[in-house]
């Protein structure tokens with residue numbers, strides 16, 4: 001139920017200097033006053049000091065700072081109080097317990113943001129951006145989430161919606177003046193508007209692949225023959241010795257995953273078992289797992305020693321791989337003094353984990369391979385970052401296409417125009433003009449308590 005008083009710890013439990021508890025709802029101030037003897041509503045939004053007590057037990061729990069907010073000037077749009085307690089496991093839990101004893105209930109995950117949405121403080125895309133910002137591990141993710149929180153995507157969707165409404169208005173002119181020869185609106189103008197609209201929709205839809213990849217991290221799979229230096233490279237990119245490295249071919253048996261940031265972009269880096277035919281059951285399974293990762297890869301980082309030519313088997317493998325391949329020539333330090341130098345072709349990256357040579361270049365090339373469009377732009381701009389976004393854009397695009405088709409086939413304009421209405425609805429669903437509980441449940445399913 002909206003506006004009953006909810007409370008939750010907004011910071012993660014554990015050892016810390018302070019912890020923040022949020023309280024929101026119509027009677028939030030009364031609940032806070034029961035726990036904070038010095039509580040005063042005014043001046044609003046001012047940090048004040050108070051003791052925190054358990055009202056029923058009369059027990060002193062902490063000395064806290066609190067800030068009172070008055071509806072609608074708060075995150076949720078309701079009366080709110082934010083209480084900064086000392087951190088750790090006991091104190092915040094006890095202060096929260098005292099608030100619950102005073103009439104609050106524990107907030108559900110994402111409930112504060114859900115209330116903000118219900119009270120018009122945020123739209124659905126902005127609410128999603130709050131979740132994305134919290135989940136961000138790479139700067140480019142932060143940039144995209146902040147842009148979306150600042151209504152970058154909402155504004156863009158709003159423009160598309162206006163564009164459809166303008167087209168609808170032009171078409172309605174035709175409905176109102178059917179007897180005029182070519183209508184008051186030249187057909188070329190309508191056709192031009194349709195073409196421009198389709199181009200705008202396509203433009204935004206074109207950001208979905210890299211946008212979704214940006215949210216989830218691009219899957220970069222390190223592959224190559226046993227002993228090629230895959231695990232060494234994996235560790236070097238990670239900055240720690242996560243994978244076991246030995247001189248024995250077949251060391252890595254399982255796929256190991258770790259998050260890595262390259263030039264601000266997020267990657268899920270996978271170290272795999274070296275590709276070869278093996279009699280060893282465990283190793284064979286490992287190779288099978290490698291192949292499965294390779295099928296899903298956004299980019300394959302193929303490792304081969306710089307001092308040798310690629311084998312026929314490796315060439316067959318490279319010809320069959322469907323993802324873009326970044327060729328890495330490893331162990332560059334072993335080439336020093338060897339006549340003839342590296343066997344690397346243009347575009348290959350020459351690296352050595354011993355000297356660190358080539359690692360910066362490799363990170364750059366990874367970013368370019370994983371995020372071809374985004375890495376080339378300074379600013380990520382509005383992006384579709386979820387399947388929900390992509391499906392809505394696809395629906396709008398299909399409806400506009402359908403409108404164009406039906407319109408040319410002699411169907412009444414009024415009927416054709418229903419497709420434009422449907423396209424508008426698809427975009428409005430995306431922003432969350434009208435939301436269903438089911439949709440909200442899905443959007444907020446991944447939120448943490450206290451947000």
Ligand SMILES: Nc1nc2c(ncn2[C@@H]2O[C@H](COP(=O)(O)OP(=O)(O)OP(=O)(O)O)[C@@H](O)[C@H]2O)c(=O)[nH]1
Pocket residue numbers: 224225226227228229230231232233244245246247248249250251252253272273274275330331332333334351352353354355
């Ligand atoms: N000199 C030199 N040796 C390297 C370099 N990279 C890896 N090695 C050595 O090459 C051997 C194999 O390295 P790994 O990283 O375990 O190779 P891998 O491709 O993961 O091998 P498997 O897990 O068996 O498939 C080890 O002895 C490493 O120390 C490098 O840049 N320079």
Ligand SMILES: [Mg+2]
Pocket residue numbers: 230231232243244245251252272274
């Ligand atoms: Mg290995």
